[in-house]
Amino acid sequence: MQNRIRNFSIIAHIDHGKSTLADRLIQECGAVSDRELGTQMMDTMDIEKERGITIKAQSVRLTYVKDGVPYVLNLIDTPGHVDFSYEVSRSLASCEGALLVVDASQGVEAQTIANVYIALENDLEIIPVINKIDLPAADPERVKEEIEHTIGLDCSRALGVSAKSGIGVKELLDMLVDVVPAPTGNADGPTKALIYDSWFDNYLGALALVRVYDGKIAKGQEVYIMGSGKKHEVLSLMYPHPLKQEKTATLEAGEVGIVVLGLKNISDVRVGDTITDNRNKAKKPVDGFEEAKPFVFAGLYPIETDKFEDLRDALDKLKMNDGSISYEPETSAALGFGFRVGFLGMLHMEVIKERLEREFDLDLIATAPTVTYRVIKTNGEIKEIQNPSQLPAPNEIDRIEEPYVRATIITPSEFLGNIISLVNGKRGIQEKMDYMNPQRVLLEYAIPMNEIVMDFYDKLKSATKGYASFDYDLSGYRVGDLVKLDVRVAGEVVDALSIIVSNDKAMTKGREFVKAMKEIVPRQLFEVAIQASIGNKVIARETVKSMGKNVTAKCYGGDISRKRKLLEKQKEGKKRMKSIGKVQLPQEAFLTVLKID
Template sequence: MAKEIPQSHIRNFSIIAHIDHGKSTLADRIIQHCGAVSDRQMSAQVMDTMDIEKERGITIKAQSVRLNYTKNGEEYILNLIDTPGHVDFSYEVSRSLASSDGALLIVDAAQGVEAQTIANVYIAIENDLELLPVVNKIDLPAADPDRVLGELEEAIGIDATEHNLVSAKTGLGVPELIDAIVERVPAPQGDENAPCKALIYDSWFDNYLGALALVRVFDGSIKKGEMMRVMGTKQDHQVLDLMYPNPIAPIKTKEIRTGEIGIVVLGLKTVDAIQVGDTITTAKNPTAQPVAGFEPAKPFVFAGIYPIETDKFEDLRDALNKLKLNDSSLSFEPESSMALGSGFRTGFLGMLHMEVVKERLEREFDLDLIATAPTVVYRVKKTDGTEVEIQNPSELPEPQKIDTIYEPYVKATILTPQEFVGNLITLLTSRRGIQIKMDYLNETRVLMEYDIPMNEIVMDFYDKLKSTTKGYASFDYEPIGFRPGKLVKLDIRVAGEIVDSLSIIVPEEKARSRGLAFVNQLKELIPRQLFEVAIQASIGNNVIARSNVKSMGKNVTAKCYGGDITRKRKLLEKQKAGKKRMKAIGKVEVPQEAFMAVLKLDS
């Protein structure tokens, strides 16, 4: 039996940083230094367990690990939480910070402070966490730790006098950093004699054990075999097993005590029984108040996801349910489309989130899927005074019934080298951005703040930003509410029929150019038929752009050698009548590439 370590020797901390500043590599070094994983089992980014994380080199899921550390003959427990850096997964960051007492703020010694660094710091400050500034990658030739520390104080206004300089790649400065964590991160507060109160901050589905909950215990303790109550559902369940998180294999235990982090196995078959942000307490002597959870994530971007094989609809529903347990920011509801059959209207936190979810569904559940163009949520005030929220352009009321359409805006924070400011202003103005402020952090780096419609950044804004600034600018956004906009619904008609999944909502002044670009792209994508196919873009009943897919010619006069011209004419007239009849009853299949053509409209 391992000896009990007092609560005052527990340290719960997260690692936060901008994407690519070395969080996962530093986590590897800390795990290695504490000896939680042997050198033989060690791999790069040991905390990134998904294939998709390893391939893309990004962290998608926050991961936890329990480490034992001895300092001056005293034993400590370090609970480390590695968080994602990408803007779309900032929800994972806020959840991890809710269960921590301190945070390592990592900044790249060459790149300096980035947009996401600032966003994560504010989440940490809101949670009253002790911040430890850490400058990473000091082994790089371009490293300039003094400049970076100056930027930290200038851009964020935190005191960086007590800081650590490390190289996560070589391990330089890591032992000193672990000592600083022990000294500076406060021990967890909590009453071990009070009724149990534990926050579920992550959950996932295991094929053998069912739904698992990763919890931080704030008061009391959880014992194996005890009956526990999930406060949100008011259901009681028996604790079948308890484990401490470890990237190689979880470590079994009989009890998770105050201030500790652990995995609770309740043998649940369904994913609805445990919600992230819920509180677990003892069934006999429940706590009066749940832990103040965190706001549920609100999806910003919606897209239809449909199985290519229509009989896989139930498989897709099952896959989405299982994925929702592991990614609580996902939301979905069934919808059907004339062109694509039955599928789900799915809500995401951003474009990368959408890509990752689609890829995970295809890989982990072996599905072939098609996603429609993403849209955002609009609020529509109708002429009768009622208000409706729409996620799908096809739900937009008739133009004569609309009083005002309100669209969501975000506050975008962009950090860029000075030479790209001109290009960025052009890009942001073309996307209807409104400049709020522009600050020079030093002679080379500029912080820009813009209010910009969400609709303008969901498509390909991030790619455009990166190509405009040669990859040097960083970008972060947060929602700031709805504002009225002059918007119209652009419908696409193929052979006279509206294809509902191709409808998009666009600013009125851009409708004609977008419509023209769209029909020209579709003209290349829709295969030629035996009759001419008209592709039109329309607003209501008003057609604003048109293009034709030429018919495939069949040479009906091939067998007429010379002779009377009237014979040829008769055959051609017969063919013409046949094509007219086919046009009236012929159906045109819209290929899948057409649904993704919307994404490339601006290019």
């Protein structure tokens, strides 16, 4: 049976046609009738269809007959955006082969390179596929040269296909069967299966999508989850399918399937864990798997403060569907009760916030995103912080280390000057510049992650009219000259507006902060000072003028001392009001600060 199984994945840059190609493969294998076939069958979420991106990796089991012999093809679709490369890594860990899809008109992009390296690390057989060959701007030969030059893959056997019209899809399936190796596993050994995805079903509970390496999983078997150390009975087994799951009695070595254990919590079936037989346990778990590490942290607060418990429930439910988010409660003097949430990147943050608002009917406000800093204190203690308010006093800090990323940018050469000035402004250090051909350049930079979490991608697209592509991966920590910038309104620090910035940018950032805040803070009966400070040192200030009231209007004629007396009395009253008055900040204050460059 194993020699007729092919486990493969599709990897590509965003918008290079991998979801469309998956639809064509499903159609060619007859897994879905033409009447049931929709567009982007593997993208099940509304947000995925609206944005045209894949967020959650999906799987489907297909049957393909070649020369009268039926083969089982397990297709695992992967996301293409940089923030979801974690989904790509776990999908590729479960395959023996990968289709590298490259757009015939756009050529190799940054994410293509990143995903190929993950595939090569997993020792996969890679088949280059040139998609969209029927477009007027298609240039397959140039794209083949780019792949050979940039990635070093032999493209002599690269196939030209059109996923939209179905050209070359049958030849691709034949090649898949011939080139991708069959899984090798000990069918008679102890059960060993990797959980590479999990989600929550309202009727069946937490489901585990597994790839069986050795032995088999049978319905009614008592299995042991090695990471959590718990044993459970297998209630049901299914093969993945985009429309209707097909039940089975066993999952053999080399197969991919869904295991139903009747669990109420998704944390019991953590991605990357290994399932084995409770009586005859495997000696060691499946290795080479990394857990998701959040890179970007932001505070999420409900606009209506009484919705805090609803937000907690919503995050608990979403965590069941997306195990890569992490969260813990936090309080802010300005925003009340909320959660500090960890995300894989900025798009991931946008998607999670949008899903919380849509699926759970919440109105949320997000604070400025930050990254994890490493603070080495003077007593030698190392502290990791995700929130500027956790920063120790300046006299306790020996040095602060910030995370750096290795960024890969591919751009048309005419925009090279724009990109270099943009990245230099973000404290980037150039490590490589390579002309893939006279028109396209590949750049590699080391950039502090703090500089790219806000709006770097938008600025990059603006600087290159949308033609540049960008990918990054974490490369470690470096010592940075960093300070905590506070915003004070009427003398009080607004904790939700504090940020950690580079020392040489603190003055500029502080000035922009107070200027933007001056437009938002409503006028009071007394003057309100808005200050940006580093520690106790104020570096910028703006004043919101008080609302004027003409207290001398009732005086007509008479001695000037009467008017002076009334004005002095007003001044005293305003001084007293200033010392006890509180300024309520509107929600826009927090949103505007996010937009400051």
